[in-house]
Each structure stands twice: as C-alpha cells, then as structure tokens.
Amino acid sequence: MVKGKFGFVAVLGGVSGLAILAGSAHAQLRVLKPTAQLELEATEVTPPVPPKADAPPSAVVLKAGPTSQTLRTLSVKRRYNAATLKRQPVIALGTGKVDLRPVLTNPASLTSLGTRLRRQPTQVQVGTDTLEAMEIDRGLIVRQFLTYSIKPGACSAPTRRRALEQAGVGCFTQTSESARKAAFANPQDPRYVANPSRRAQAEAAAAKEAAAEQADFAEGIAKFRAMMADPAGRADVVRQVGAAEANRLSALTDAQLEGELINTADVQIEDVMFIPARDKLEKRPQPAAKPKLNIPRPHLPEKVDAERTLTPHILLTGFTLGRENEWRRRVSITVKTCLVSCKKTYYVEVYAGFGYGFGLRFPISVSGLYAYHRVGDTESASIAPVFQPVDGSTRDYEETGLAGDQVFKGRELVAELTAYAGLNYKVPFHSDGVRHSVGEDLTEGLPAPFTNGQFQPPAPGPGGGLEKDVVFDNPDLLGGLANFGVAGAKVLPALQVGLTSDRLELQLKDNISGEVTRMSSSGRTYPLAVDASDHSSSFSIGHPEYALAFKMTPGLNARLFVDVAVWSHNWDWPVWFPQVAVTLPPDGVTFTCHEKTVCSREYRYSPTVSEDSAGAQQPPADPMEKEVFDWRNAFIKKYYDQCAYLRLNFCGVAIKGVADMTGNRILNEMRAEPKYPSPKTAQIMIRNAIEADKKGKAIVLESKVAAIDIYGKDLFKTYEPIWAHDCADQLCRTRIHALGDAYVKALMARQQAHPSHERNQIVFEENTQGKWADKARQEVQASLQRTRGNYRLLPKNVLRKKP
Structure with missing residues (x-):
C-alpha cells in the first residue's frame, strides 16, 4: 500500500458513528481496566497525532488540537446551551440573525441522532450528548458532541438491526472481495473511481488493508478464546459482561464474534460549525x-x-x-479486539x-x-x-x-x-492526511x-x-482524493x-x-x-x-x-x-x-x-474643502453604519443632515480666518466635530430604540408558537400572546438605558434577566391546573392529552 492512500472517512456523515471503524483511526493495543467507560464519558474528541493536512491559518475553528484549546484563544462573548437554543433558536448576529432550526431539525445532526438513540435504551448505550453555541466577535460557533456504543447482539437480530437503522445508526454488513471490487467500477456506488489506474490502486489498497485488518482481528479473537479456556481469564470476562453474555459470545463463530467486536465499538463524534457574522x-x-x-x-x-x-x-x-x-467532524472509535482485555482506537477528522x-x-x-x-x-x-x-x-x-x-x-x-477540504486519520498501520482546494x-x-x-x-x-x-453532483470538495480503497468520501x-x-x-x-x-x-x-x-x-x-x-x-x-x-x-x-x-x-x-x-x-x-448623471460626488480640489469633505464622509461612515436598520431610514437621513450643516458651518468659519491651515482652523474643526458627535450619538440611539421595537415584535413571532406549544387551553395562548407588548417595551427600555449595547446583547440580557420564557412556562402550568384531569404532566414540563 502506498503511504497516504488509505483513510477512514466514514463518520464524516455522522449518521452512523460506527461507520468510521473502517479505516481512519488510530490503532493502539493496551490493557483495559474493568471500569473502562472513558470513551463514552469524554467531553470532546482529542486528536491522537498532529494533523498532516492543516486548514489555512485564517480559519477560525479549524485548528490543530482539541476544540477546547481553540476556544481558549477566542473571546467568547456569549454561550447558549441546548435548552436555550431549542427554546430560542433565532439568535441576533451582527446586522442580521441566525436561525438555528436547520441544525436542530436536521435528522442527520448529532443532536437529533442523540435524541433518537436515547429512545433505544435496550439497543444503544448513550454517554455524552452536548449541543452548544458560542458567539465571538467574528461570528457564531455551533458545537455538537455525542458518545455511544451499540449493545452486544443488537446488530445480530434482523428486527433489532432494522430498529437501529431507523434510529440513524447503521450496522456493518459482510461483503465479498469480488463485490467490493465491482463497486469500484460502478458509477452509482460511492466507491466508484473513474480513473482506471487510480481504481487499480484503490482495489489493491483495499485488498491489502482488509488482509491486515483480518489478521489483526484474528489475533484478538484467538486471545479471547484463550481467556475463555483459562479459568482465571474466564472469571475476568464473566465479572465484566456476566455469565450469560460470556457464554453467548463464546458460542459464536469467529466471523460472528468479529462482527460483534466491530458493531459494539465505543464511538465519539464531534461536529463543529462556524458561521461568520460579516x-x-x-x-x-x-x-x-x-x-x-x-x-x-x-x-x-x-x-x-x-x-x-x-x-x-x-x-x-x-x-x-x-x-x-467552516465545518469539521472528528470521530474516535474504540474497538475491543479481544472483547475485554485489549483495544485499539481509530481516529478520523474531515473538515x-x-x-x-x-x-x-x-x-x-x-x-x-x-x-x-x-x-x-x-x-x-x-x-x-x-x-x-x-x-x-x-x-x-x-x-x-x-x-x-x-x-x-x-x-x-x-x-x-x-x-x-481535508481529512486527517490514524489507522492501525499508519497515519496521514490530504487537503484539496477548489473553485467552482x-x-x-x-x-x-x-x-x-x-x-x-x-x-x-x-x-x-x-x-x-x-x-450539486460536482465539485467534490475533496477532489476525488479521499477514496483510499477501504474508505472514502x-x-x-x-x-x-x-x-x-x-x-x-x-x-x-x-x-x-x-x-x-x-x-x-x-x-x-x-x-x-x-x-x-x-x-x-x-x-x-x-x-x-x-x-x-x-x-x-x-x-x-x-x-x-x-x-x-x-x-x-x-x-x-x-x-x-x-x-x-x-x-x-x-x-x-x-x-x-x-x-x-x-x-x-x-x-x-x-x-x-x-x-442625466449618476448621483455620485467626487472630492473637491481645494485643500480646505477637501478637509471638510473628508470629515463629512468619515462622520457619515462612523454613524451611518451604526444606524439600526429601519425601512424608513430616518437615522441615515438625519446623520447626513448633521454632516451637511456642520460641514457648511466649518467651511464658513474657516474662510473667515486669514490663514489656512492654522491652529485656529484646527480648533474650529475640533469644536464642531465634538458637537456633531454628540448629535450623532443621540440620533443613533433613537434609531436603535425604534429598531428594537420592530425587531422585538418580529422576534416574539418566533418565540410565541414555541412558548405556547404546550398550552392546554385558549386562555393560556391568549396570555402568552399578551406578553408580546410587555416584552417589546422592556427591550426598548433596556436599549435606552444602555445606548452602547448592541441589539444581540440587549436581547440576550432581557431574555435572561426578564425571564420571559419562565413567565410563559408559568402560564402553561396554570393551564394545566385549570384542565387537570384531561392532561398529564410529562418530563421537562411537556403537556400531553391523556389517551
């Protein structure tokens, strides 16, 4: 196999964390302690080796090392946890806003996958399940993290296997060498390689890696058989998995046991997304x-x-x-090659x-x-x-x-x-990375x-x-370079x-x-x-x-x-x-x-x-007029950009009016002086500029208050159906609707009291300190009391009508 031509890309898709087992990770053999559940209790995926394929230095979150290390280098202005994001999915960002519902409702996202897996407690053990967003000066970072392990036997029974597939976790299936080879020549198969020479290389790499992996698993299985034949070793297995499970595993064929090892791996998946604000x-x-x-x-x-x-x-x-x-997915898969006493970990990241x-x-x-x-x-x-x-x-x-x-x-x-785009991986026999750029x-x-x-x-x-x-069928952001025979994307x-x-x-x-x-x-x-x-x-x-x-x-x-x-x-x-x-x-x-x-x-x-002519101005040639012209443009740029967006842009018109009147006054006062430039003309400019700044700040604040009035009403349209979703009667919905006016007035008052605060900060502080979601929740609870007997209370204050 040629170095750098094999990689484990499967978990890029994240629908199934197990999909990464195949070839992208890091292989280490070491003794396990009986309490080993560390893979499921982790809080992030830690790369086992430095990346071979780096993202550009300008990238915000696509940095080497753990995500927490990158976040420590950034100034995080605000954090949103999963509960907040689900309750208030629209976040003010820069001059616009981010609607996170495409993330929350995407069936393939980690937060959706984690929710479905928790509904299958007999099939899957779920460890950490995290969703959070962090606002920084340059934009918004959305991070999801999930750990889980499919339970023994879940992929063996057809009905249980189908349940896993419906939940979004697919099991590995056996395939023959001839079928795998045919897939490389099938344009409808994701394994397809168009170039005949590269196809032959991929086929050879797949055959060689499959043989090496098969030998590695055979060694682990033989070690497990030896443990089961030894009374002390068998006792150790029984202590960890129970006598019934030990007997079931011992009765499996080598091929069946290999499937159990692969499909019951401990999986860690981390997804990071960066959305710029500007x-x-x-x-x-x-x-x-x-x-x-x-x-x-x-x-x-x-x-x-x-x-x-x-x-x-x-x-x-x-x-x-x-x-x-920016987007990145990191996956770490730990396979217990001899079930209880040894393991190896595969790692892949795709960005x-x-x-x-x-x-x-x-x-x-x-x-x-x-x-x-x-x-x-x-x-x-x-x-x-x-x-x-x-x-x-x-x-x-x-x-x-x-x-x-x-x-x-x-x-x-x-x-x-x-x-x-790029990927980095560490597999049982080597590690490498590949990066590709494209313009399309x-x-x-x-x-x-x-x-x-x-x-x-x-x-x-x-x-x-x-x-x-x-x-789009093209372009592949990985440039077709991420087909390594046994894994590809x-x-x-x-x-x-x-x-x-x-x-x-x-x-x-x-x-x-x-x-x-x-x-x-x-x-x-x-x-x-x-x-x-x-x-x-x-x-x-x-x-x-x-x-x-x-x-x-x-x-x-x-x-x-x-x-x-x-x-x-x-x-x-x-x-x-x-x-x-x-x-x-x-x-x-x-x-x-x-x-x-x-x-x-x-x-x-x-x-x-x-x-006819374009409505554009050119700088005047006279030095005095040019100084005033430059000040006027700088003043407009400084305050016009601060104006809150309003359909009738009274703020922008007023700012330009102040600029014009002040500029004319500066010119008249300067022309009355015998010499230009001079200390006196400089004082004229400074005095008038200070006075104009006071007016500019007042105009901008007025626009912010007016804009947050409009924005608050718009934002409440998003909150209201979420807050009123579990109302048990019409009175509850009416009272939650009535919160809208008070909420908007509170936003305006807070903006007036804090003129330097940006809109997103005002909204966050009012939502947090005003406890508007709690007020709505109280109305829901009150509706429950009014309709007791027709409704029952489920976990997390969710109301459901009795069947």
Missing part, C-alpha cells in the same frame, strides 16, 4: 460603458409640445455575500471551509418619457417612468458600479464557491428555473414565485433557495419643488415643477425597493463508504448551515440599493436640454 469587504471599480436597452414605451400622456425618452439605466437591488463558513460569492441581485431597468407642455405663459411638465426587473447582462451589472469581483457574469442568483461556478449546474443563474426576477404579485432545493455543496415578490417601488424626487414620491406603477404619469428661468425640470429617479419573501441556505452533502476487513457500510449525510441574512423578517425582506452601486440618476430636461 461579509468580506470589496473595492469598487469605475463603472463601465452604458448599455443600450430596449425599454417598452409607455402610453403617452396628453398631447405635448415636446417629449423626450429618458436614457435607459440599470439600478441594482439585492446583496452579494462573501461569507467564509471543509467554503466561501460563497452568494446572493440574490435584482437589476431594475429604468427609463421613461418626459413631456413638456406650454400654452401661452402657462407651462407644465411630467414624467412617466418605466421600471421593471430584468434578467441583467454583465454590462448591466457593471454599469451600476458593482465591484468587478462581484459581477459574477451578470447572474441574478450567485452561487460561486471557493472551498478547501455552482450556478452552471443549476436546473430550471435558475439555469446558469440567469433568470427573470419574479414580478410583484401572485404567480411569480420560484423555489428549489439543489444538491465525497463532500458536495448544496443550496436551498425560494423567493416571491409583492412590491417594486422607486423614488421620484422633484429637485425644484422638493417633493418626494414613491412610485409603484410603471408607466404612470407624475407632474414635475418647471423652472421659469430656463423652462427646465430637475428630478432624480432611484433608491429602488424590491420586496421579497425569500430563503437561501448553503450546505454540504457527504457521500461516504467504509470497509473494515470483510465488513462494509455506506450512506449519505446532509448538513445545512443556518440561514444568515442582512435582514430577514418572517414575512419577507425589502431589497434596497445594492451596496457600492449607483442608487439613483439625476435628470435635467427641458424642450431643448436632456441631461
């Missing part, structure tokens, strides 16, 4: 040349003296994420880090018809804008000013993947209606929805997406009258003021708002197999990463102008003039 920052390039579009001509308004068609432009709504997710150029972008085509009418000295003007979502081209996206590395070939659905355009493999990521965004109203769940990217729309609006601002109008009807005519001095109208169109209800969740799907001697097992195991969005209320989200793009166009039209 997106990567990108630079903004210069806009490209304007494209020419065919915009449908609206119905003409009344007869006019002059009319002009607005030059078509593209505005872009939506978002493009660049998040760096993946992947960053999506990921999101939804919706180009809005904007044109229209300007009309001017004059009768005598009376003149009027109007605009009939035409706007609609379109399937944008690369040039359309470039025109908006979107960063070049976010254009993604003009796709509305972006799912470009940059990933790395997942949109090229999307089925209709998202073919190649190009699709018509849904029009507002019923009938325009799109929905799809996709698991593919890690495949996956994506869930669905969306509908009910509103598309643009803003029309009349620069002469100052009137601002939200336009929701394409082709409708809106009046414009006219400047009598030159008969022109000045206006802007932009700031699109595209209302959608959507869900986008990235994930992985692991397809695994493992062979131990003449025993084999294979399965698929999906893991969905929690949904993280910039803003995601349950009833939808309004996409506004995409960051770093031109959000509006400025127009000046008259019977003889037609001009």
Whole structure:
C-alpha cells in the first residue's frame, strides 16, 4: 500500500458513528481496566497525532488540537446551551440573525441522532450528548458532541438491526472481495473511481488493508478464546459482561464474534460549525460603458409640445455575500479486539471551509418619457417612468458600479464557491492526511428555473414565485482524493433557495419643488415643477425597493463508504448551515440599493436640454474643502453604519443632515480666518466635530430604540408558537400572546438605558434577566391546573392529552 492512500472517512456523515471503524483511526493495543467507560464519558474528541493536512491559518475553528484549546484563544462573548437554543433558536448576529432550526431539525445532526438513540435504551448505550453555541466577535460557533456504543447482539437480530437503522445508526454488513471490487467500477456506488489506474490502486489498497485488518482481528479473537479456556481469564470476562453474555459470545463463530467486536465499538463524534457574522469587504471599480436597452414605451400622456425618452439605466437591488463558513467532524472509535482485555482506537477528522460569492441581485431597468407642455405663459411638465426587473447582462451589472469581483457574469442568483477540504486519520498501520482546494461556478449546474443563474426576477404579485432545493453532483470538495480503497468520501455543496415578490417601488424626487414620491406603477404619469428661468425640470429617479419573501441556505452533502476487513457500510449525510441574512423578517425582506452601486440618476430636461448623471460626488480640489469633505464622509461612515436598520431610514437621513450643516458651518468659519491651515482652523474643526458627535450619538440611539421595537415584535413571532406549544387551553395562548407588548417595551427600555449595547446583547440580557420564557412556562402550568384531569404532566414540563 502506498503511504497516504488509505483513510477512514466514514463518520464524516455522522449518521452512523460506527461507520468510521473502517479505516481512519488510530490503532493502539493496551490493557483495559474493568471500569473502562472513558470513551463514552469524554467531553470532546482529542486528536491522537498532529494533523498532516492543516486548514489555512485564517480559519477560525479549524485548528490543530482539541476544540477546547481553540476556544481558549477566542473571546467568547456569549454561550447558549441546548435548552436555550431549542427554546430560542433565532439568535441576533451582527446586522442580521441566525436561525438555528436547520441544525436542530436536521435528522442527520448529532443532536437529533442523540435524541433518537436515547429512545433505544435496550439497543444503544448513550454517554455524552452536548449541543452548544458560542458567539465571538467574528461570528457564531455551533458545537455538537455525542458518545455511544451499540449493545452486544443488537446488530445480530434482523428486527433489532432494522430498529437501529431507523434510529440513524447503521450496522456493518459482510461483503465479498469480488463485490467490493465491482463497486469500484460502478458509477452509482460511492466507491466508484473513474480513473482506471487510480481504481487499480484503490482495489489493491483495499485488498491489502482488509488482509491486515483480518489478521489483526484474528489475533484478538484467538486471545479471547484463550481467556475463555483459562479459568482465571474466564472469571475476568464473566465479572465484566456476566455469565450469560460470556457464554453467548463464546458460542459464536469467529466471523460472528468479529462482527460483534466491530458493531459494539465505543464511538465519539464531534461536529463543529462556524458561521461568520460579516461579509468580506470589496473595492469598487469605475463603472463601465452604458448599455443600450430596449425599454417598452409607455402610453403617452396628453398631447405635448415636446417629449423626450429618458436614457435607459440599470439600478441594482439585492446583496452579494462573501461569507467564509467552516465545518469539521472528528470521530474516535474504540474497538475491543479481544472483547475485554485489549483495544485499539481509530481516529478520523474531515473538515471543509467554503466561501460563497452568494446572493440574490435584482437589476431594475429604468427609463421613461418626459413631456413638456406650454400654452401661452402657462407651462407644465411630467414624467412617466418605466421600471421593471430584468434578467441583467454583465454590462448591466457593471454599469451600476458593482465591484468587478462581484459581477459574477451578470447572474441574478450567485452561487460561486471557493472551498478547501481535508481529512486527517490514524489507522492501525499508519497515519496521514490530504487537503484539496477548489473553485467552482455552482450556478452552471443549476436546473430550471435558475439555469446558469440567469433568470427573470419574479414580478410583484401572485404567480411569480420560484423555489428549489439543489444538491450539486460536482465539485467534490475533496477532489476525488479521499477514496483510499477501504474508505472514502465525497463532500458536495448544496443550496436551498425560494423567493416571491409583492412590491417594486422607486423614488421620484422633484429637485425644484422638493417633493418626494414613491412610485409603484410603471408607466404612470407624475407632474414635475418647471423652472421659469430656463423652462427646465430637475428630478432624480432611484433608491429602488424590491420586496421579497425569500430563503437561501448553503450546505454540504457527504457521500461516504467504509470497509473494515470483510465488513462494509455506506450512506449519505446532509448538513445545512443556518440561514444568515442582512435582514430577514418572517414575512419577507425589502431589497434596497445594492451596496457600492449607483442608487439613483439625476435628470435635467427641458424642450431643448436632456441631461442625466449618476448621483455620485467626487472630492473637491481645494485643500480646505477637501478637509471638510473628508470629515463629512468619515462622520457619515462612523454613524451611518451604526444606524439600526429601519425601512424608513430616518437615522441615515438625519446623520447626513448633521454632516451637511456642520460641514457648511466649518467651511464658513474657516474662510473667515486669514490663514489656512492654522491652529485656529484646527480648533474650529475640533469644536464642531465634538458637537456633531454628540448629535450623532443621540440620533443613533433613537434609531436603535425604534429598531428594537420592530425587531422585538418580529422576534416574539418566533418565540410565541414555541412558548405556547404546550398550552392546554385558549386562555393560556391568549396570555402568552399578551406578553408580546410587555416584552417589546422592556427591550426598548433596556436599549435606552444602555445606548452602547448592541441589539444581540440587549436581547440576550432581557431574555435572561426578564425571564420571559419562565413567565410563559408559568402560564402553561396554570393551564394545566385549570384542565387537570384531561392532561398529564410529562418530563421537562411537556403537556400531553391523556389517551
């Protein structure tokens, strides 16, 4: 066997911890003490050797050594235990929130597996079962840990074996050498190796490893037989497993006893997931040349003296994420090779880090018809804008000013993947690791209606929805390198997406009258003021708002197999990463102008003039004006980003207003001084900046209080069905519903009292100190008292109607 061409990847899937037995672990032979249950009482998987294949240094949790060692290097701001996460699965994170229900409800997750195994006490012994989340500055870490051991004989009886499979733990089955060899040539089998040369290597590696494993098990079984033949040794076995079990095992054939050893191993599985709180920052390039579009001509308004068609432009709504997710699964399997007096441990870890150029972008085509009418000295003007979502081209996206590395070939659905994956293992005869990196355009493999990521965004109203769940057959994040003959894995990217729309609006601002109008009807005519001095109208169109209800969740799907001697097992195991969005209320989200793009166009039209320009500013050339310009931009950046998200962004408008007024005052005071720069002009800047900072902080706090009012109501919509789930009567549900107003007011008061605290901290402190879940639980208990006789109390305060 070639060194580094064998690995034990089975437990990557985690549906069955036993699946790792086959080849990835560390083999040690040592004497057991009678009290040995340490494998099931562990709190984490400890790698037995340093990794051969490291994740990049930039990785947050994919570090060498135990997970606890990595966590000690991070500043953990907040911890959530399993009970808290199940009660409150939505966690505020950064500017958005994380919905952990994809983890909690995933049948293949360790927390779900542990729950099912505990329902099989005669089949499986469960040790540690842990679920926790830890918030750090860079995001959220979700960790699951499970230890268990299938009990003797559980895999021998067909009915018990089926019960284990239904619970999510598969037993190993015997296979022949010819059947295993045929699997390597079968494209439908996870063992398939396309390259004939590599296939032959895998077959040889499998045969050699199977022979070595078989000899190792034969030695252990012979040692067990010798113990049973020796009175003292037999007495030791009886003390540990009982006389009946000792007699049953002694009566098994060698092949049956080997199956018992493999299927009753002590299993430790640890799953760690990192969800970043922020997106990567990108630079903004210069806009490209304007494209020419065919915009449908609206119905003409009344007869006019002059009319002009607005030059078509593209505005872009939506978002493009660049998040760096991380995932790792570690498994340790301990097999008692002679049942009671010796054992060997197998170890494997599989990890993946992947960053999506990921999101939804919706180009809005904007044109229209300007009309001017004059009768005598009376003149009027109007605009009939035409706007609609379109399937944008690369040039359309470039025109908006979107960063070049976010254009993604003009796709509305972006799912470009940059990933790395690796595995480390220690098996009975050697240890090694492999790592692979890949960059792939997942949109090229999307089925209709998202073919190649190009699709018509849904029009507002019923009938325009799109929905799809996709698991990509390629790329394998392990690059096909993780097929080692006796064990192998593919890690495949996956994506869930669905969306509908009910509103598309643009803003029309009349620069002469100052009137601002939200336009929701394409082709409708809106009046414009006219400047009598030159008969022109000045206006802007932009700031699109595209209302959608959507869900986008990235994930992985692991397809695994493992062979131990003449025993084999294979399965698929999906893991969905929690949904993280910039803003995601349950009833939808309004996409506004995409960051770093031109959000509006400025127009000046008259019977003889037609001009338009992007609403962008360039730094002034004058040093004094540039200093004030730079301060203004820095002030807006400092406080605008602190503004809590609100659909009507009064905070952002107020911050810009303070910046403009203060900047003008600074310029006027500086120009009154005889010299620039000077100590006096510096004092002018400092004095006014301090005063502006006071106003900025007050405006931001006001927005935070308003935003937590909205967010609290939204959050309570998530809590209410969970808290009221076990109510025994309608009065209980009504009273829990009434907690919503008090809960929101408490959040607002706490935010007002702690202006520097972020929203997630306010929510956590109020949930903890306000004991709102306890108040709801008291209402449930009260409903029980009112309906005593019809309901009974089960463990953990769960109410169930009597049969």
